[in-house]
Amino acid sequence: MPFQKVQSEKLSTSVVRQIELLILRGILRPGERLPSERELSERLGVSRPSLRDAISELQDQGLLTTRAGSGIFVAEVLGSAFSPALIRLFGTHDEAVFDYLSFRRDMEGLAAERAARLGSDSDLKVVQAIFDKMVAAHGRRNAQEEARLDAEFHTAIIEASHNVVMLHMMRSMFELLREGVFYNRQIMFRQRTTRDALLDQHRAINDALQSRNPKAAKAAVEAHLSFVESSLNDLRTAERHESIARQRLEHEVGKS
Template sequence: MASDIFSKVEHGRTADEVVQQVESLILDGVLRVGDRLPGERELARRFDVSRPILREALKTLEQRGLLTSRHGGGTFIADVIGEIFSQPVMDLIARHRRATYDYLEYRHEVEGITAAFAAERATKADKDLLQGIVESMREAHAQEDFDREAALDVEFHSAIGEAAHNIILLHTLRSCYRLLSNGVFFNRALIYQYSGSRDRLLEQHIAIFEAIAASNPDMAKRAAENHMEFVARTLKQAERANDWVRVANLRLQQRGQKGGGKKQKTE
């Protein structure tokens, strides 16, 4: 963890000031779920506060559900993303396929707005981070590492959410991506295995990045929307193709049972 994300407390050196600083780092997406905080001695040094004041601040943050302690293992940022829906609603969504396309329709609009904001607001550091992710995507693509590509896909869109510098968009998108990662809406392997889709997806991600790097909001919005339209269209095609395979196999099985696997005589 970078040593400069924490600032010395200048006024009064109270627990409240430490709490406010950590809360801001979580809200802005600097500290993310699962990040481990430095040890108590080191953290007190960075904030320039006494260890009793730091302990009071950490206790407050833990009571607010922002930190979690593991016995003998340190202090971590708690799961502040959570789930958008309750478990019964998520199970209901998973059983009804039309929810998937409503989800993609929602993301079509939100991703477009987010990319446009990112093109307007991204700093050099934001663009450097995105460029690094894109380079990792190229490597995973060349190595045909599907799992790595899927993880980087989420990381890429999350980084765009950060570059948009809108905390509501940031945390809303993170919740959406968690549902996607958990496979609530669809299995991304369907899209990755569809002929030519991996190449197209990489090209689309690069197009979004280049538009943001060029600070072109209109181009970034169009690139993000085109990407989501492709995902929705390809998912439908892949699901239809899988259904064709399923039905064809059932026909073969049924006719094989009737004819003992031999060709039927025609009248």
């Protein structure tokens, strides 16, 4: 008969599985500090030796890391998706920027569609809360704050789609954007007309999600990222034109 004796699971193994799932589901994020050993053992209801065994196993897996004098942190695993050589290529060729935006348009359109259909009420409340912060930040005209909230808004939609592979893949892509590999996100929030348009586009995305309209959510995300692509293309063109104009000016001044 295909039966085997049921064996009780070690407490440390249960802790490992719980922390693994929290990292897999994106609840514990790269770089996030875990509570102290005393607090964590109390929250989990296990002894400190069992907790230490679990932490040690997770460190061996490369999911947790220790920082001397600071504690235990979720490992910075996102950057491993791309090699340094490939990141350098991305950062030095405009082609990669527009391919990146095309990729985001496809993936985030799908994520928004899934979020409208599968996201929980709590997921959508998170999206709404971030959008409310975006509206408040818009009035303060702080490009850095608006760019940060923009990233949080898009990440919240990915999280609400409840696809863990997409979540970690897109977080890795957003990390490269945060580091300025593809373009400086803050540039998009420096011009009044562009800032107003971006807020309206995020409002359309949020409205579609809150009304649980998958088709409209997908279309709103695609329209938003098409606008970003067009704006960046216009910016690159303006920069080239300005460079040529400066050469003409220097030449003209040099003749006098």
